[in-house]
Amino acid sequence: MRLPARLLPLAALTAASALLTGCFTSAGTSDTSAGGSRIRLAMMQPPRSGLSPLSDDAFKLSRWSTAETLVKLDAEGDAKPALATRWQQDGRTWTFEIRDGVTFHDGTRLTPEAVVRSLTRAATASPKPRILDGVELTAKAENDKVTVTTAAEDPLVPQRLSSPQLSVLAAKAYRGKTVNPVGAGTGPFELTKVNGTSSAALDRYDDYWGGKAKSPGIDVRFVPDGTARAAALRSGEADIVEAVPVSQAAVLDQDLITEVPMPRTNTLYLNTEKGVFKDASLRAAAREAIDAKSIVEGVYEGRADVAEGLLGPALPWAAELRSPVKRAEAGDPSGKPITIGTFTDRAELPEVAAALQQQLQKAGFKVQLEIREYANIESDALAGAFDAFILSRATILDSGDPAAYLYSDFGSDGSFNISQLADRKVDAALDKATEAKAGDTRRKAVSEAEAAVLATDAAVPMLHERVVQGDAAGVTGAAHDPRERELVTADTYVR
Template sequence: MHQRISLSATALAAASALLLTGCFAPAGDSATRDGDGDDDGGGRIRLAMLQPPRSGLSPLSDDAFKLSRWSTAETLISLDDAGDARPGLATGWARKSATTWEFTVRDGVTFHDGSELTAEVAAHSLTRATKASPKPRILDGVELTAKADGDKVVVTTAVPDPLVPQRLSSPQLAVLAKSAYRKSGTVNPVGTGSGPYELVKVGGTSTAALDRYDGYWGKKAKAAGIDVSFVPDGAARAAAIRSGEAHIAEAVPVSQASLLDEKTITEVPMPRTNTLYLNTRRGPFKDAGLRAAAREAIDARELVEGVYENRADRAEGLLGPALPWAAEGRAALKGRTKGEAPHGAAITLATFSDRAELPEAASVLQQQLEEAGFEVKQVVREYAHIEEDALAGKFDAFVLSRATVLDSGDPAAYMQSDFTCEGSFNLAQLCDKNVDKAVRKAAATAAGDARRAAILDAEAAVLRTDAAIPMLHERVVQGDAPSVTGSTKDPRERTLVTADTRLK
């Protein structure tokens, strides 16, 4: 087994202290440190986030999940723990025909700019999402229109879509005040959400500040506000919990977990898969035999036991133990391509540094691939500086930690986005008629056992191409200081600080 190189706890602590310097400066005039010890727990919560905003906190991008985790932007529909649709800004809904749904908008909701939620405002937000370029990932392959009819939003799809309610739960389809939407096409979430916290200031890609919104339609927030710092370095996030600089830290690296008090960390099983995407359009992995050779070369046990210190599960497919039905219903995969000898084929293997384990995992993979006969060059950058090249297919292989039910709570949307010809997040550049057919069938099947079976058929179709090699399923470690209570441990990564989160 390849051995990982570890620094001493003392060295890590010293390095983290240096990295931490300046990370947690107040985000704005409202973001003060005062009140942390208030008897009623109403002080401000300091939050260390993993990735800085990539699109100016636009809700039409992946930044939407930050707005959701801060409880500032809300959607018409929410999801329960089982992934079933529940009321949000809509109090009820009904399917009127195969392609038409009606959603009743909640009364008494005001946005942070003082304007009121109406069906017309909700329809406006959805319409802007459908016209965005690029469209939000949740709308990949979906033609959708929205219009107001009294207190209802009428949503119509080009083809029957049994998951419209779940689709509208995606943070990328958050409903904001009309003032958020600019003629330029940009969307500004500052002061335009409807949640228990109002986003009041954004300090570029470094900080953000939110204040409690006393006009909230639901349960009022117990904390006075949230001070966010974006800290891509995992050692610095862990150090922030140790030092008390942060009350909550996202995604503490596995290598840092053992340095923290066990009472301050929670291991959260995630519907997240570490996958090696292989470029099927150009380069050596255009050859199915070489893709198969890469698959045969990879030993995920080394990653689980070495890099992740057994805080992860070996992958049997794209979908992991967070979806128990996947393991129960998955059949053995037969008829796979056999690997060909690489004969020194030169490949570029890339990943990003924001998740501390990924560069280390890439180094292990490099050794395994080189032992199999590939010549490997490695590229590692911050995600914000590598995503564009990855999506453009400039690498032969890319290691990604990918949430499989992030958007609608249903894996079909992830498969549509990542593995179909028109998918907007198709790192493997895959365009395979069998995959497209299987994914379309899964997306069109009504919720329930039949849909789950169709999803597993689509998974098998993807795996047969060897365009994606699932390696392991993560268990994310969240850090919570002893002084905070009520943070959410959400496998879908949609909620984190809620109205119930407070300081003791």
Template sequence: MSRPRRIAAALALGASALLLTGCFAAPPQTAGTGAVGDRVAVAMLQPPRSGLTPFSDDAFKLSRWRTAETLVQLDAAGDAVPMLATSWSRADPTTWRFTLRDDVVFHDGTALTAAHVADVLTRATRASPPPRILDGVDLAARADGDDAVLVTTGVADPLVPQRLSSPQLSVLAPAAYTGDRVDPVGHGSGPFRLTAVQGTTSATLDRHDGYWGEPARVAGIDVTFVPDGTARAAALRTGTADVVEAVPPGQYPLLDPALVHEVPMPRTNTLYLNTARGPFADPAVRAAARAAVDRAALVASAYEGRADVAQGLLGPALPWAAPLRDDPSYAQALAARPAPAAVRGVPITLGTFTDRSELPEVAVLLEQQLEAAGFVVTQDVREYSAIEADALDGAFDAFVLSRATVLDSGDPVAYLASDFGCGGGFNISQFCDPGVQAALERAAGTEAGPERRAATARAEAAVLAADAAVPLLHERVIQGESARVGGVARDPRERDLVTTDTVLGAP
């Protein structure tokens, strides 16, 4: 029986997981060698939503399977490093030149060319909807000879290389593009060749021995899409899956602790305070709310200890953020906050949504903490689609939101500007402060690297000094890995999973 069918069987009989352990034998393998017979079985959370077109969020699956590649990729700090492009330079404020590898052959045997890369980037700008990373960006591309591509933007943009790392800008072979349709099957350039996709059920990939880089150590990947969290956990328990995405926290106690790994996510659970009207227009009242919050209690209760207490807006998924808070200027900014006001019977409305199951529980705990400090809390909890417009219009005094802090560029400045800039499109706090706006603009205009990260930390401090939002906790995701698999990526950005370093061996 094939690996996908074994997983499917485990899903169908998830309630009888113990019975399954004797039904399916592990495939032949050579311990620790990554021998040709070895294939990795992966149970993924979400099935494809857009036919695996790279212009959609399905692109992240192609990236996690290492079948589609981009011009550049990001290192752990979020800096751009070579992938299909070997180097890049800035020709003028709005133009970048990317030099391409000369040894890349797509899975269908065609070679990578500058003209084709320019065509793919142009197609991305015309996609409907366009890739998120291009939202609001006036980008154009053209070949510069046979081995380079010129990328121009309407205004100076120091993040062009980071933007081109987005999986939604992956480059597939020319034959993948037919009209408005993009077919990734057999048309990638990575170490694994996508050979078949069975709708929203499964996908199969084989090692590509003609890969331009280091070859994969396993023979292939067998993917099954498993939306049900209990079934994914059952597949891990029974050994019918080697790698499991997003194990539900409730399943954690039922699993061998050695098989589960918590990965910090670039997502912060935040209490946004309405700074434009209502009680929280007063900075001292905002300070009272901030002082009332017990972050550790939220983590212990709503997240069963599987989250990180927030020290700022940016969490451990961005490892450079915490050390920058040791700069004396950061502490000085926070020291300027007003003292908390004495609050007695101040009514506030607290909103959140049901789509993330933990948030209503967080709201209940926050209500208790805020009422203990003297606030009188009325909750409004709905589905996100029914509450988003009101939240953005400032209908609530406070709003609890689970917010991604980096977008596809791997850079958090866009998030900070969107949520706390005077013209921000997601400004739930209704916040506009000249000093914060100046700090955000300085960060946005700084070249990528250490100086930009330092400017980002200063902008974070300016936001927190105004108590426009109270960061509560940083979320984690639980990734399952069987005892026989090694070298699986634990990537906070969810771009890598099975890599060329992944290997199978006897437990």
């Protein structure tokens, strides 16, 4: 059982704070004009792939505003101009006009050829960046434009090109087998130094095409220990702290923390192919037995949102388009034995499993839990070895679109179909959503697909997680992004 934050010994918090002492000494310029001092940033995860944009490290480059993409996404998930100013589709081919007057941090110009070089390196990488998994993409420079062609017609090409994994870097980044982003981006901050997995430094790039940043630079420290990150905010050692643990949030000044809805849903997947939950009425009984509110209050200390559907408040349009769903009536679960699986890698999930065990046993089920590390349980979950499985699942993938998640998890041919669901109505709704054009039409189709899944009770969404971000009192303009693509922007500074 997790020790509540309010009961942590003062010595533990003091020791955690000591871990950060002195580690934000500026590694960059000392200029403090146009926005005060440099921004001291404590991040949760260190680089895993040397900050290569072809890996998940790309999201760090994006959150530091050093590497940019052709397109960015608005709050609704629609594509907006970035390094590309406009685009149009002709079947399988999209044509992008490249922004004029942009320079890389090494002083070289952004050209269509530079864009093609970056996209081609990503498209031919092994393994490919996750955003291009299953996608065949080629790029060509034509006059002042770039054409992007896919093997099959794809309405989401602009959204794909918004992924930080498809950032456009200068030629110097691609010397050798690895991709080195130091001094090679186009953003308002230039990455100047990386110290392995311990720290990084960025300086303001005064020739940024979007206007001079308000802060002179960023000093980054990678602090995997959550207590130490929280202590850095308490002690004033850090200006912005990423991912403050729920257990620590209560002991911080509440004016310094912001809870950001994440596109991540904690869901109970029910095995529809075999066992107890092959019976739709018993799936309904399980759904009715679950008290998600008590889990939010007890396990997440109120820092999560009770789920009304699979898609949560990080997608602002989801609630507006959701309509009532007709489900099966609940049967009698008395004496029915079930095994629920989950994993230890996310600290809250074993606690969620214990709470569900009590709730379902109260309804009449006989419940056994099986909890392992994720690497040791995933294959069994995908093979349908459990009656139910608890999963914290990202509901929008790198394109910012939830259709891919719904198809993966609930399509008959879905690669992550833990519920073993094979339903013709669901498949038809998923196909419609996958093929729909981006925008209102696609959002409506996605909402209809969500309703089709919920009607089967193959999955019981319980709660939508939040991430807690800490901003010191002097911080102005820090981004609070559910997609975790932005954090420090050109408008962020410390007073």
